[in-house]
Amino acid sequence: MIDQNWFTEKYFHQDVATSFRVKEVLHTERSEYQKIEVLETHGVGRLLLLDGKTMVSEKDEFVYHEVMGHIPTMVHPNPKNVLIIGGGDGGIVREFVKHPNLERIDLVEIDERVIEVSKQYFPDCTSGLSDKRVNVRPQDGVEYIKSFKNFFDIIIIDSTDPEDFAAGLFTKEFYTFVSEALTENGIMMAQTENPFYDEWGIKKFYDNLREVYPVVASFTGPMLIYPGVFWTFAFASKGVKPTSIVESRMPFMEKLQANLKWYNMDWHKGAFNLSNIHKKVTGC
Amino acid sequence: MIDQNWFTEKYFHQDVATSFRVKEVLHTERSEYQKIEVLETHGVGRLLLLDGKTMVSEKDEFVYHEVMGHIPTMVHPNPKNVLIIGGGDGGIVREFVKHPNLERIDLVEIDERVIEVSKQYFPDCTSGLSDKRVNVRPQDGVEYIKSFKNFFDIIIIDSTDPEDFAAGLFTKEFYTFVSEALTENGIMMAQTENPFYDEWGIKKFYDNLREVYPVVASFTGPMLIYPGVFWTFAFASKGVKPTSIVESRMPFMEKLQANLKWYNMDWHKGAFNLSNIHKKVTGC
Numbered sequence: 001m002i003d004q005n006w007f008t009e010k011y012f013h014q015d016v017a018t019s020f021r022v023k024e025v026l027h028t029e030r031s032e033y034q035k036i037e038v039l040e041t042h043g044v045g046r047l048l049l050l051d052g053k054t055m056v057s058e059k060d061e062f063v064y065h066e067v068m069g070h071i072p073t074m075v076h077p078n079p080k081n082v083l084i085i086g087g088g089d090g091g092i093v094r095e096f097v098k099h100p101n102l103e104r105i106d107l108v109e110i111d112e113r114v115i116e117v118s119k120q121y122f123p124d125c126t127s128g129l130s131d132k133r134v135n136v137r138p139q140d141g142v143e144y145i146k147s148f149k150n151f152f153d154i155i156i157i158d159s160t161d162p163e164d165f166a167a168g169l170f171t172k173e174f175y176t177f178v179s180e181a182l183t184e185n186g187i188m189m190a191q192t193e194n195p196f197y198d199e200w201g202i203k204k205f206y207d208n209l210r211e212v213y214p215v216v217a218s219f220t221g222p223m224l225i226y227p228g229v230f231w232t233f234a235f236a237s238k239g240v241k242p243t244s245i246v247e248s249r250m251p252f253m254e255k256l257q258a259n260l261k262w263y264n265m266d267w268h269k270g271a272f273n274l275s276n277i278h279k280k281v282t283g284c
Numbered sequence: 285m286i287d288q289n290w291f292t293e294k295y296f297h298q299d300v301a302t303s304f305r306v307k308e309v310l311h312t313e314r315s316e317y318q319k320i321e322v323l324e325t326h327g328v329g330r331l332l333l334l335d336g337k338t339m340v341s342e343k344d345e346f347v348y349h350e351v352m353g354h355i356p357t358m359v360h361p362n363p364k365n366v367l368i369i370g371g372g373d374g375g376i377v378r379e380f381v382k383h384p385n386l387e388r389i390d391l392v393e394i395d396e397r398v399i400e401v402s403k404q405y406f407p408d409c410t411s412g413l414s415d416k417r418v419n420v421r422p423q424d425g426v427e428y429i430k431s432f433k434n435f436f437d438i439i440i441i442d443s444t445d446p447e448d449f450a451a452g453l454f455t456k457e458f459y460t461f462v463s464e465a466l467t468e469n470g471i472m473m474a475q476t477e478n479p480f481y482d483e484w485g486i487k488k489f490y491d492n493l494r495e496v497y498p499v500v501a502s503f504t505g506p507m508l509i510y511p512g513v514f515w516t517f518a519f520a521s522k523g524v525k526p527t528s529i530v531e532s533r534m535p536f537m538e539k540l541q542a543n544l545k546w547y548n549m550d551w552h553k554g555a556f557n558l559s560n561i562h563k564k565v566t567g568c
Contacts, residue, residue: 196508229514264559275546
């Protein structure tokens with residue numbers, strides 16, 4: 001809904017809305033999968049919309065991308081191969097390529113146009129895609145993951161909301177495929193919506209995860225452009241604990257985190273201590 | 285701005301807005317100090333506005349009130365006398381009265397009408413005001429605090445934004461009065477806005493605090509109805525550390541926190557581990 005120079009997203013049964021004042025519509029197209037728009041806003045810089053929903057803004061993208069890129073990489077004992085499903089904006093790849101111990105980074109985005117539009121309008125986000133360890137695959141994530149067994153150390157599900165073509169990424173069956181594609185110490189992460197405006201049934205996501213993974217945890221980070229801002233993320237693993245930062249990697253991160261905008265190891269250590277509402281809604 | 289059954293609050297140079305769908309305007313008046321309105325909304329229940337700005341909603345008020353009420357009470361070695369400046373909705377008092385070790389709870393709200401309107405429309409928030417330890421004083425907080433030296437163990441500044449008649453609550457001079465009114469182990473807390481949309485200059489608040497208090501810390505909690513949701517709060521003291529929960533009080537809180545909606549001691553212990561943007565903007 002773009003109206004009178006404002007972009008408005010309604011949520012929580014259409015009873016709450018957030019709006020951003022628009023300077024210019026930079027791009028609009030309908031790809032094979034969805035409507036892709038890029039707005040230049042006054043308040044949050046460039047804003048990527050998919051089917052009219054906020055996906056990425058210049059102002060806050062670092063939160064999502066840094067937590068997804070650094071939390072698993074700092075706790076996995078020896079991560080080498082990582083996979084991102086969705087995430088065509090490239091932001092998580094940008095964070096993963098900062099870790100020299102990673103050997104292979106697969107980005108599987110169903111909609112190639114999202115990648116191309118991001119390259120044009122969000123060059124900072126896509127800056128990691130040219131790293132020689134990165135393989136960009138424009139294909140369906142569910143199909144892709146089925147062809148791997150015991151291969152990836154970290155898998156990030158960076159998808160749109162659980163509806164339409166992304167719905168398959170939120171089923172227990174899919175989580176089982178992910179689990180099979182993961183190595184023994186494998187870690188999976190995904191975004192899990194806002195517990196105050198629980199439109200999708202967050203508890204069910206976490207219950208599904210708990211049926212597949214022995215370790216399931218949750219944390220929060222603010223996403224200014226997402227409904228209600230207070231965003232939750234899931235960490236699931238076959239045994240690795242979410243706060244067991246690998247000691248030998250601490251000196252490396254001490255240097256790196258000086259140049260990050262959100263992540264640091266102190267924050268990481270406290271991030272899994274949840275408020276009551278967060279515990280209640282996720283069961284963590 | 286109430287328009288076509290939506291209440292909209294604009295912020296960050298008027299470039300971002302949050303809107304709540306209105307079912308009914310329950311109350312509207314102009315007191316000696318400000319316009320007071322109560323809306324019945326679809327998304328966040330009843331919503332109190334002062335001069336058109338969101339103050340309290342039924343959906344999220346517990347976050348603000350529980351962190352203000354329980355953090356200082358759990359770390360102060362022996363709190364007896366507490367003072368809230370502002371906070372006419374009574375929510376923080378409701379949390380303080382849950383602590384049997386407190387002997388005196390002063391609520392100094394400049395606008396008596398805020399208290400009366402809250403009693404009528406937010407009876408859950410004001411439910412603590414009838415506790416016999418509570419003294420409600422409808423007067424100016426700055427004047428009130430000047431008459432106390434070395435008396436209060438905890439002082440909470442629960443005010444509107446730093447403008448108009450509330451501006452005096454954000455000066456270094458005022459923080460000095462607060463410090464003088466506090467006992468040796470005294471703790472002061474205040475809300476300190478959103479670091480992403482830093483309209484008021486958050487760093488300056490914290491710099492002022494640091495000139496007066498040896499211990500200055502910050503934490504965050506989501507306030508759905510406030511601009512950008514990601515809200516920060518300041519903890520300042522003459523020596524008490526923000527996470528040094530008093531061991532003898534833990535069994536009491538173990539029981540109490542089972543019935544709280546936000547606060548628990550695990551969350552408290554992790555809450556002061558800040559993200560980089562939060563550190564940078566507050567200097568904590």
